[in-house]
Amino acid sequence: MLLIEQLVKRHGSRTVLDRIGFEARPGRVTAFLGPNGAGKSSTLRILLGLDRADGGRALVGGRPYRSLRDPLRTVGSMLDGSGAHRSRTARDHLAWVARSNGIPRRRIGEVLEQVGLADAGRVRVGRYSLGMGQRLGLAAALLGRPEALVLDEPVNGLDPEGIRWIRGLLRGHADGGGTVLLSSHLMSEVAGIADDLVVVSGGRIAAAGTLDEVTAGYASLEDAFFALTGREPGLEPGREPGREQGAAR
Amino acid sequence: MTGKRLAHIAVAELGKLRTLPVAVMTTVGTAVIGALVAAALTAQLVDHGLPASAAAVTAQAVPFLQIGLILLGVLPMSHEHDGGQLRTTLTAVPRRGLLLAGKSIATLLCLALAASAAVGGVVAATALTGRLLDAPPAEDVAGQPVVGAAGYLVVVGLLAHAVALLVRSLIPALVGTLSLVLIVSPLLAGLTRHARWLPDRAARELYDPTDAVLTAATGTLVMLAWIALVGGIAAVLFVRRDP
C-alpha cells in the first residue's frame, strides 16, 4: 500500500536519507523505528508530498501523494501535532479540513467523539495541552475514513489511558484490512502493536522484517534497537561511542 | 542587588536581540535603505537647485527611517510571544517587573544603536551624493537637527516597544504602530491643530521644529508621557496576567 523506494534526500552537503526503501502492507502495523535525527520524519514528509526527494520515490497505492484526488480519504496523517492554528477552535479546524476533501460534516462530531475531545470541541487550540493537540491531530487523520494511517510519534504526550486507546485503534484498523505506518523512538509502544519493523539509523535502513525476525537473538526489543542502530545508551546522536560525558561512568 | 540582577537580565536580553537574525537584518537594512533614501532625496534637492544640507535631508529621511525603528521596537517582545519562547523566559526570570525593565533597557540600547547607524548613514550618503553631483556646499546648522533626528527615532522605537508590550503579537503591534505613525497622524495633522498632541507629532519637534506651542523639549516630554501611559498599562497587565 505504502511503498518507499531508494529515497535520497540531502540538506546542503548532509545526506539525510541514503536510499531508504521499505513497504507498509495492508492489514499490518508497520513501525518505523529510529533514534532522533535518523530520517523518520523526513521520509514521512516525502511520502506525504510535503518535501521533495532528491532521488527515489514514495508511492501511496502505486501513485505519488500529490496525484491523489482526495488524499485524506486514502491516507490519514499526523505529522506535526495538531496541525491547527492556535486561534481556531477544534471544530473549526476539522471543518475546513473536512471541506477541503469533500468529507461530510457529521464526521467532525464523530471523530471528536472517537478521540475523546467532544467536550473540548469549541475551545481554542492554543489552549490545548500536548495530549489534546495529539488527539486533535488523530481526529483529523481519521476524518476521511482512510485506508492508510501515517502517524509520526502518535503516542507523544498521551496518558496511559490514551496509549491503550490508540493501541486498540491502530490494531483495530490493521485487523480490519487497513494499513498503519507509525514512526516512533519508544520501543515499549511499538512492542505492543507492531507486526513489521523498519529500523533506520543515520539515514539508512538498519533492519527490516517482522517483529520476531528483527528481534531474533536479542533479549528484548530495546537491546535489538541499540545493537542495530549501533549506539550505546546514554549518548546523543552523532557522538562516537566511548566518549561519554563526565559523570556517568 | 536588584541593580546587578537588572544588569544581568538586560545583558541577556541584548544577547537575544543580537542573535535574532531578523533584528540584525532590520538594523542593517534600515541603515542601508536610509542611505539610499538619503541619496535619492539629495539628488532631488540638487535637481531643484536647493542646498543639500545634512539637516534638510535628514528631516525628510526620518519618516522613512522610523519604519525600521518601529519594527525593531516591536521585535523584542513579539518574537518571544509568537515563537513560544516567552515561557522559557518567564521560567528564567519569574519577576516580571524586572524582566520588563531589563527588556526595555536592552531595547533602548538597540534602538540607540540602530538610530545612530541610520542617521550616520543618511549624513554620509548626503555628503557622498552631494560630492558626486557637484552640489554647492551647504552651510550646515550646528548638527542639532541631526542629533534630534536620532533622538526622535529612538523614542518612536520605544513607543512601538510599548505597543508591543501591550498587544504582544507581531502583526497587530506592527500594523497598529505603523498605521498610527504613517497614516492616522498625518491625516489628523491635516485636519486639526490638536494633532500636535499625538506622540509622533509632538516628538517631531526634535528634528523639525515648526510647531507654535511645543518645543523640542516639551514635545519629547509629551512622547515620553504617551510611552509611559501605554507601557504602564502593558506592564500592569503583563505582571498580573497569565502568559
Place this chain on the structure above:
Amino acid sequence: MSFWNTFTAELRKAGTLPASWVAVAVTLFGSAGVTVLNAVAARTALDSGAQESQGFFSAFETAYAAVPLGTVGAVVLGVVVMSSEYAANSTDAGGGRQVTATLAASPRRAVLLAAKALTVVLFVGLTAAATIPACIGVARLVIGSGPPETVGLDDALVRSVGATLYWALTGLIALAITTLARSGIIPLVVLIANSSVVSFSLLLTHVTPLAHWLPDLAGRRLFVGLPTVDGGLDAGPGALVMGAWTFALLAVAGIVFSRRDA
C-alpha cells in the same frame, strides 16, 4: 483534489481566523472614522458659508477620500491568509504549523495558492462592499442633505469598482510576497508604507520616472478623481500594469511554493 473543495476550505479557514475579521472591522470603522473627520470639516465650512467648490460638500467625495487608506486592511488580509499557515503553535500543543495539515489535505500547491488568492479577493470585495456605502452614508449623515450630490450614480459605481480593484490587487500582491517570504513582516512594512505619505515608490519617482511603473503607483489612478502627483499612467493602462505585476508575483510565488519543501 478539486478546486471547489479547496476553495471552500480556504474560505472557511479565513472565515474562522479572527485576524481576518479584525482586518475587515478596522477597514470599515477606520474608513468610517476618517470619513467622519472629513465630513465634519466639510460641515463646518458649509455652516460658516465658506466658498468652496461644489464637490467639497458631496457626500461621495468626502467618503471616497478615505478609501485609499483602506488599502491597509487589504494588505493585512492578504498577509494573514498565508502567514497563519506558518505561525508556530504553542509548544504546549506540540508546536506544529498548520501548513503541514493544509498541504496534506490539498497537495497540489498551485491550486491551493489560487484558492487562497480567490479567498483574498472575495474578502476584500466584501470589505469594500460594506465600507464604501457605509462611508457614504456616514458622510451624508454628517453633512446633511442640503448640498446637492455632484457625483452621479454610474460615476460613483465606476470609482467604487476602481477602488475595490486597487484594494484587491494590493491584497494579492501581499499574498504573493508573504508566500515567498513565509512571513508577513516584509509585505506589511513595504505595502503599508507605500499606502501612506511615506511611500518608497513615490520617492523613487524623483530618481527615475520608471518608478511610475511600480504596481502601487501604476494603479493609483484607479482611485478615479482623487488628486495625485503628476506623471505616470492613466487609469486604464495603470490598472493593466498593476494587474500584470500581481499576476507575475503570484506566478513566481506559485512556482516557488510548488517546488520548495513545506
